[in-house]
Amino acid sequence: EVQxxxxxxxxxxxxxxxxxxxxxxxxxxxxxxxxxxxxxxxKGLEWMGIIYPGDSDTRYSPSFQGQVTISADKSIxxxxxxxSSLKASDTAMYYCVRITMVRGAHFDYWGQGTxxxxxx
Amino acid sequence: xxxxxxxxxxxxASVGDRVTITCRASQGISNYLAWYQQKPGKVPKLLxxxxxxxxxxxxxxxxxxxxGTDFTLTISSLQPEDVATYYCQxxxxxxxxxxxxxxxxxx
Numbered sequence: 001e002v003q004x005x006x007x008x009x010x011x012x013x014x015x016x017x018x019x020x021x022x023x024x025x026x027x028x029x030x031x032x033x034x035x036x037x038x039x040x041x042x043k044g045l046e047w048m049g050i051i052y053p054g055d056s057d058t059r060y061s062p063s064f065q066g067q068v069t070i071s072a073d074k075s076i077x078x079x080x081x082x083x084s085s086l087k088a089s090d091t092a093m094y095y096c097v098r099i100t101m102v103r104g105a106h107f108d109y110w111g112q113g114t115x116x117x118x119x120x
Numbered sequence: 121x122x123x124x125x126x127x128x129x130x131x132x133a134s135v136g137d138r139v140t141i142t143c144r145a146s147q148g149i150s151n152y153l154a155w156y157q158q159k160p161g162k163v164p165k166l167l168x169x170x171x172x173x174x175x176x177x178x179x180x181x182x183x184x185x186x187x188g189t190d191f192t193l194t195i196s197s198l199q200p201e202d203v204a205t206y207y208c209q210x211x212x213x214x215x216x217x218x219x220x221x222x223x224x225x226x227x
Contacts, residue, residue, distance in 0.1 A: 107154070
């Protein structure tokens with residue numbers, strides 16, 4: 001069974017750093033792209049970026065380039081999303097997704113989400 | 121970049137009604153279009169990919185059509201468990217973009 005299990009909720013202060021994780025299981029982790037999706041409170045879905053754990057090829061949405069860093073450790077089947085200096089506007093639910101490249105590309109499996117709250 | 125729009129932004133329909141949601145891309149995207157369902161407080165779920173291919177396990181009352189710039193998601197007979205927000209999403213070499221969502225509830 002394919003599963004993406006994300007790290008738990010975080011409460012941080014503005015200016016702090018943060019790294020959240022997403023562990024894949026039940027499939028070949030190095031053979032599928034992993035993506036990150038943001039959902040701000042009461043808002044829609046936004047694609048942030050993707051990584052191919054096989055070779056760490058990473059692509060960012062222009063909206064998030066320079067704002068976050070996506071990485072992966074294929075030895076432990078885990079992808080990461082990190083911030084060096086959080087802002088209140090980073091408060092959101094963050095989902096990791098597995099991407100299947102068949103006739104285009106789509107997000108076929110989703111993690112349970114990690115709620116990040118940034119508040120002074 | 122390619123922009124995605126959806127209409128309507130919300131709708132209310134009766135159980136058993138046929139419901140259609142439209143998604144439009146600002147440029148042609150072939151059939152690289154997926155639909156997702158997000159029930160209140162839940163994780164989004166893939167319904168349809170490649171514009172018209174039903175994801176495994178999704179009820180057959182859901183269907184998708186379209187190509188190029190205009191796409192539709194149809195629920196043939198609305199059920200109470202279909203209350204959700206529906207998002208379209210495009211894929212191209214520049215990446216992924218979601219539509220703003222269509223909220224569906226029961227009248």
